[in-house]
Amino acid sequence: MRKITIAIDGFSSCGKSTMAKDLARRVGYVYVDTGAMYRAVTLYCLEHKLIADGKVDVDALRQQMDQIHISFRLNVQTGCPDTYLNGTRVEDRIRGMEVSAQVSTVAALDFVREAMVRQQQLMGAEKGVVMDGRDIGTVVFPDAELKIFVTASAEVRAQRRYDELRAKGEEASFEDILQNVQHRDYLDQHREVSPLVQAVDAVVLDNSNMSIAEQNEWLMNQLMQAARE
Numbered sequence: 001m002r003k004i005t006i007a008i009d010g011f012s013s014c015g016k017s018t019m020a021k022d023l024a025r026r027v028g029y030v031y032v033d034t035g036a037m038y039r040a041v042t043l044y045c046l047e048h049k050l051i052a053d054g055k056v057d058v059d060a061l062r063q064q065m066d067q068i069h070i071s072f073r074l075n076v077q078t079g080c081p082d083t084y085l086n087g088t089r090v091e092d093r094i095r096g097m098e099v100s101a102q103v104s105t106v107a108a109l110d111f112v113r114e115a116m117v118r119q120q121q122l123m124g125a126e127k128g129v130v131m132d133g134r135d136i137g138t139v140v141f142p143d144a145e146l147k148i149f150v151t152a153s154a155e156v157r158a159q160r161r162y163d164e165l166r167a168k169g170e171e172a173s174f175e176d177i178l179q180n181v182q183h184r185d186y187l188d189q190h191r192e193v194s195p196l197v198q199a200v201d202a203v204v205l206d207n208s209n210m211s212i213a214e215q216n217e218w219l220m221n222q223l224m225q226a227a228r229e
């Protein structure tokens with residue numbers, strides 16, 4: 001079967017990463033979590049005091065963009081790639097509430113997006129890639145052979161993130177998380193640069209009431225069909 005490019009876009013916390021990771025592992029494709037890249041830039045901003053009261057020091061960040069190196073390295077224990085920021089593993093820190101609360105602001109900056117999109121296009125240049133994000137099917141790989149747009153209700157997504165944080169032993173309030181999910185949906189859809197929109201040729205997957213196994217099967221069928229065409 002020929003190798004193709006798979007773009008998985010959609011709202012935050014709707015299980016995109018889990019399904020994209022599983023699919024990549026099953027078919028031997030490279031998996032790229034583009035949200036992790038925007039999260040890593042946000043962590044860099046927090047660590048370098050480039051965010052204060054929700055405001056980014058845009059000039060300083062622009063100047064330091066070429067000092068921000070994001071890479072993925074396979075974690076042999078999980079079989080999935082971990083995110084590294086300037087050589088340090090940041091996989092856990094980029095998932096905390098502090099980064100989650102600020103990432104939409106950083107991801108809305110045009111020069112940040114340009115730098116990330118360039119890197120993403122290089123990472124997927126050889127095809128055989130599953131990339132998840134918000135603008136993969138519309139901006140990063142508009143010619144992707146398979147585009148999936150994933151969605152689920154805000155409550156279902158907040159519950160999933162709540163369970164995820166609790167499982168890691170982090171304190172979390174469901175109400176705060178729900179608000180964060182809704183706020184990020186709004187920002188993702190209303191930002192000026194590359195807002196979250198469904199590509200016209202994307203297949204929609206509403207997984208509010210689907211099990212992981214059902215999703216995986218659905219996805220595999222989509223892949224087989226797209227790779228055969």
Ligand code: DC
Pocket residue numbers: 012013034035036038039103104107108132133134135136184188
């Ligand atoms: O998928 P996620 O929740 O880890 O994404 C984190 C943030 O990054 C989210 O607010 C949307 C943004 N993002 C983006 O703007 N473009 C992408 N391709 C991926 C994520």
